[in-house]
Amino acid sequence: MRVMTLTEISDRLEIQQLLIDYSTAIDSRRFDDLDAVFTGDAYIDYRVSGGIDGRFPEVKAWLKDVLPNFPAYYHMLGNVDVRLDGDRATSRAICFNPMVLGGEQGQVYFVGIWYVDEFVRTEHGWRMSRRVEEKCFDKIV
Secondary structure, eight states: OOOOOHHHHHHHHHHHHHHHHHHHHHHTTOGGGGGGTEEEEEEEEOGGGTOOEEEHHHHHHHHHHHGGGSSEEOOEEEEEEEEEETTEEEEEEEEEEEEEOSSSSOOEEEEEEEEEEEEEEETTEEEEEEEEEEEEEEEEO
């Protein structure tokens, strides 16, 4: 096993924090906080969980419009695998995302996905330039 440099450790921690910042912004319904997570032209694909795909501004507007329909939800991330390549990086992380459906039945939509992400180092630090969801499972209970 190769010993990581302090720069590599710092880059990995900053990228992992971006993943947390994404989840915190979504779960707190602070969608403007996503501006510090994504590049302005980032491509995002949420189609496997019933969403849309497109560039960041379009997807951010869609999130602001759609997510208030869910009374409660959260993201739990794990198995974060970050791969660095100079000023670019990739990661794959598992996400468990239960979402309470509106209405009186109290149903929960359980979503298990992989986030497959690409990152670029910018003058403001690391930013996500691409996010594609890969489906593991989903079930309404």
